[in-house]
Amino acid sequence: MALKSGKPRTTPRTPGRTARGAAARPRRRNYHHGNLREALIAAALRLVEESGPHSVTVREAARRAGVSSGAPFRHFPDRTALMTAVAEDAMTRLRHEVVASLARAPESDPLERFRGVGAAYLRWAVANPTHFQVISDRRLIDFDGSDVLRGANEELRTMLEDALAEAQRRQLVDRGDLLLVALAGRALVYGLARMYVDGHFPQWGVAAGGAQPAMEEALDIFVNALRRNPRSAKPSR
Amino acid sequence: MALKSGKPRTTPRTPGRTARGAAARPRRRNYHHGNLREALIAAALRLVEESGPHSVTVREAARRAGVSSGAPFRHFPDRTALMTAVAEDAMTRLRHEVVASLARAPESDPLERFRGVGAAYLRWAVANPTHFQVISDRRLIDFDGSDVLRGANEELRTMLEDALAEAQRRQLVDRGDLLLVALAGRALVYGLARMYVDGHFPQWGVAAGGAQPAMEEALDIFVNALRRNPRSAKPSR
DNA sequence: ACCTGAACACCGTTCAAGT
DNA sequence: ACCTGAACACCGTTCAAGT
Numbered sequence: 001m002a003l004k005s006g007k008p009r010t011t012p013r014t015p016g017r018t019a020r021g022a023a024a025r026p027r028r029r030n031y032h033h034g035n036l037r038e039a040l041i042a043a044a045l046r047l048v049e050e051s052g053p054h055s056v057t058v059r060e061a062a063r064r065a066g067v068s069s070g071a072p073f074r075h076f077p078d079r080t081a082l083m084t085a086v087a088e089d090a091m092t093r094l095r096h097e098v099v100a101s102l103a104r105a106p107e108s109d110p111l112e113r114f115r116g117v118g119a120a121y122l123r124w125a126v127a128n129p130t131h132f133q134v135i136s137d138r139r140l141i142d143f144d145g146s147d148v149l150r151g152a153n154e155e156l157r158t159m160l161e162d163a164l165a166e167a168q169r170r171q172l173v174d175r176g177d178l179l180l181v182a183l184a185g186r187a188l189v190y191g192l193a194r195m196y197v198d199g200h201f202p203q204w205g206v207a208a209g210g211a212q213p214a215m216e217e218a219l220d221i222f223v224n225a226l227r228r229n230p231r232s233a234k235p236s237r
Numbered sequence: 238m239a240l241k242s243g244k245p246r247t248t249p250r251t252p253g254r255t256a257r258g259a260a261a262r263p264r265r266r267n268y269h270h271g272n273l274r275e276a277l278i279a280a281a282l283r284l285v286e287e288s289g290p291h292s293v294t295v296r297e298a299a300r301r302a303g304v305s306s307g308a309p310f311r312h313f314p315d316r317t318a319l320m321t322a323v324a325e326d327a328m329t330r331l332r333h334e335v336v337a338s339l340a341r342a343p344e345s346d347p348l349e350r351f352r353g354v355g356a357a358y359l360r361w362a363v364a365n366p367t368h369f370q371v372i373s374d375r376r377l378i379d380f381d382g383s384d385v386l387r388g389a390n391e392e393l394r395t396m397l398e399d400a401l402a403e404a405q406r407r408q409l410v411d412r413g414d415l416l417l418v419a420l421a422g423r424a425l426v427y428g429l430a431r432m433y434v435d436g437h438f439p440q441w442g443v444a445a446g447g448a449q450p451a452m453e454e455a456l457d458i459f460v461n462a463l464r465r466n467p468r469s470a471k472p473s474r
Numbered sequence: 475a476c477c478t479g480a481a482c483a484c485c486g487t488t489c490a491a492g493t
Numbered sequence: 494a495c496c497t498g499a500a501c502a503c504c505g506t507t508c509a510a511g512t
Contacts, residue, residue, distance in 0.1 A: 191428020
């Protein structure tokens with residue numbers, strides 16, 4: 001399979017563990033207590049990062065945390081629950097990215113805010129393709145059972161719809177079913193991100209390095225097509 | 238996990254096997270020869286249909302074909318190769334669907350033809366969600382190694398781009414980077430289909446039964462936004 | 475209260491042996 | 494030429510036993 005094992009960066013996630021001398025090797029058997037739950041999530045996060053969601057194995061996470069194969073089940077009912085915890089961590093980072101981008105966007109240009117939400121989402125997906133896979137595939141995680149996931153998703157959706165509603169109010173875009181326009185925007189952005197992570201770009205003439213700009217340009221095409229032609233001043237009916 | 242095991246219809250795929258009396262139960266051990274390859278693909282196709290790509294197991298396909306666990310490896314180098322054969326079957330059906338829809342679309346309205354390609358793709362994805370998953374996830378199959386998959390994908394892309402080029406030529410849509418507009422259209426349609434199969438619609442206010450119409454309406458929004466405002470006769474620059 | 479390690483029912487894949 | 498069935502190195506998950 002096409003899993004080339006990505007960049008094994010040392011993710012500075014879950015910072016400030018109880019300091020204990022040297023660079024904490026997961027070999028040590030000083031365990032017997034400690035916060036195994038967090039250690040397992042951190043291990044799973046790195047496994048996802050290294051070679052995708054499919055490579056995450058409860059046993060391997062346990063190995064990296066230095067515990068036996070049965071230990072994780074004292075903290076997670078099953079593999080799905082572990083993956084859901086990974087997804088919550090990822091979704092929280094995505095949410096922050098989008099919120100930060102929105103904070104920088106001009107209050108005065110709602111259509112630009114709409115575009116900005118999409119662009120931030122795309123940037124995050126390109127920067128974190130494997131984590132993006134985890135949050136987007138409902139068969140891997142228990143989305144409905146997670147307040148964090150449902151909440152963050154709801155928040156992203158609201159940001160998109162609010163920006164769009166404001167743009168309609170200011171007549172920057174034509175009137176039209178708000179929810180459907182938001183859905184189309186969301187589908188476009190999600191589709192671009194998924195084409196990227198699912199490896200479709202080579203077949204669509206997008207060079208390996210040029211994904212990011214191509215995605216933003218495709219987004220621009222949509223937003224600009226939505227933008228109301230200034231020459232027609234009134235709603236068409 | 239959320240795999241409720243779909244509708245186990247008797248797919249009349251791989252028709253006209255060597256007739257042999259009663260309804261061919263895969264129990265029989267009359268094997269020892271026969272076209273195991275086709276039988277394995279048929280079994281895998283049904284497994285995908287019943288409960289998604291992840292439920293496909295080389296061993297289970299072998300069981301259903303009535304052979305031992307090692308037998309499939311005489312016909313497929315690995316599980317990926319079996320899944321690729323499944324994807325080729327699915328992609329061929331998708332291609333036919335789109336081609337048929339294009340044959341019915343008016344030669345005179347290229348933008349409608351562009352929309353029609355997307356709509357046919359969406360209809361097929363909704364009707365065959367699990368098979369759609371197989372053809373779209375490059376981690377499950379060897380896309381690059383399959384002439385059938387690359388060819389069909391290329392053909393779909395060409396249909397989209399040709400319709401769009403003709404629409405630009407007739408000034409039905411504004412000029413603009415053809416490839417990027419095609420990419421945006423493709424991403425929108427792919428995104429809608431993936432949101433459907435990935436189970437996102439409940440969180441986006443789309444009712445269970447209303448997926449198909451909502452998807453087509455979202456597609457309409459894009460196509461109509463692209464449609465050139467008749468009041469502005471000349472390209473903007 | 476938390477962890478170990480054997481056990482169970484699975485996988486994908488290989489390979490000597492059979493027909 | 495094709496298929497069997499044991500074997501190997503894995504999984505997820507359970508559970509009695511240990512500390």
